Amino acid sequence: MQVSNVMLTIAKISVPDIPLLPGDPQVSPLSGCKLKWKRQWLWVSPTQSNPTKTLPALQNEQWFKECLVHSPIRAVYLSPDLDEPTLKAWMNTCECAGKQAFLRLPSITLPQKRYRWAWWIKRSLDWVVASLLLLLLAPIMLLLALLIRLDSSGPILYRQWRVGRRGKLFRVLKFRSMIDGAEQLHHQVMGSQPGLHKLKSDPRVTRLGGWMRKYSLDELPQLINVLRGEMSLVGPRPWALYDAVRIPRKECSRLNALPGITGAWQISGRSKLFDLETVNYLDLEYLRNWTIQEDLRILLMTIPRVISGVNAY
Template sequence: MSTLSLLSKAATGIQPDRPPYYTLTWRQKQLLLTLSQQPTTLPLLALESEQLLADCLERSPVHLVKLAPDLGEAALALWADACAKVNKPAYLRVPSTPALPKKQNHLKWRLKRLIDWSAAVALLLVVGPLMLGLSFLILFQSPGPIFFSQWRVGERGKLFQILKFRTMITGAELYHHQVMGQQAGLHKCENDPRVTPIGRWMRKYSLDELPQLINVLRGEMSLVGPRPWALYDAVRLSPAVRQRLNALPGITGIWQVTGRSHLRDLDDVNRVDLRYLGTWSLRQDFKILLLTVPKVLSGFGAF
């Protein structure tokens, strides 16, 4: 195991009084990245671009990268993008938890995953024409790509690209923090000016989430599970609830059918998910799926 410090000027996307110092630790072909308060006497490497970082990772024997949450959203996205370029997985470092369905009942969990895959295939065949129609509407309404992808935290902290129909103007992510400001809870805005007219309609009935069935087929998501946190939300979770980030996220879940319209506190949402994980059962998942249907048709809490 070896350790050295890394100085990155571009990693955070901001200009602090002094650039942050990072500590890189190699352990069993894993690269662990954490913040460091003080530089070492070893030479520092300035990473000026995502491509330079990707080139370094490609030449290294590292198999995967683990990133500390306190690195910040911009640095996490930079490393995730670089890892994706060289096909090496990136993980958010999160504390382990025994309260996971996969650990509680392995056989029932395997059955759940089989149901996920089978249902995702069937649903894609059924809603395929609808998805095609939505694709044309998006193209005609607003210039830009049909799909929107974003880094989310998946099982055991693994970062993955969630797929959605694009409901905002092109480049909307650049204005995210301007729109949300210092909002403490979930970064959701009822009158978000970036949302297109067709996007607002799709969001009301959760149609923008249909492409997530592809994430289910990839094994990155389940039909039912905790909310898949975006990086800007994940970095603001308190250490007391970060173990929830070990769970496989779902398209729908207990929060979506019970607290979507009023429960916005990040830690409270995670506590709801932790209770769900602690009492998980296939019967409960089936109940959540049944409750999802009327919530979607009524546009419950969606914007």
């Protein structure tokens, strides 16, 4: 409570603690969190037991957003032990407050530490190739945007939280291939499915969306993520939150890596590859044995797989 009170004081909001009402539907997922303030960083972890008292600001995401906006905090570090709804609530609040959110992860030796010059060349090529592809594919992307608008109601682009380099949380961009509001139906559709949350016959996918997914056209906007420095052309799988929270703690360090549009999982089975452990193993092997030549090999092998549309949905 001490940290939260200080935040409210800095935000010029002074209120006493009030009881947390059990079963109150208005209570935010933020209210079940323990905060620790260290210089310009806020560390967030789940409480060990159900709280009987909470700060009013933590019960209201809009109110707490104002506290963050007026605080000197620059980044929020979230424990991987937090559940998916709580992580999403924190990330949405941080995004609105203009603060960067990170998933707190164990360290790992990444390729950019071992091969600094080779990594610099890789990132330079990422920027050049992504820029050229965006220019060349702009007419196709504009046509797809028009078709999406005509095919179904909802936004053209789909923005979803993913785990990026050093645990940085970012919004991956895709052409919308599902009905509007599909994210809210995710767990209802997937149920208790083990492994990666993908379905061959997902009822939320639109007719146009199914065709775009077959040839990975829905992923073209991720070239913008590459230009932003959030992704690479080749790298480990960019994990969605609902998959990331189910990765065993001992394997969480792999989430530190810069994710890619394509990678070892893409050329080894695409959507047919469901097992979390297998995908993790492929990504870890890629990181251990990374070379520019390996990236070029993966890129060249991706092209025929995308054109064929095999095992993609």
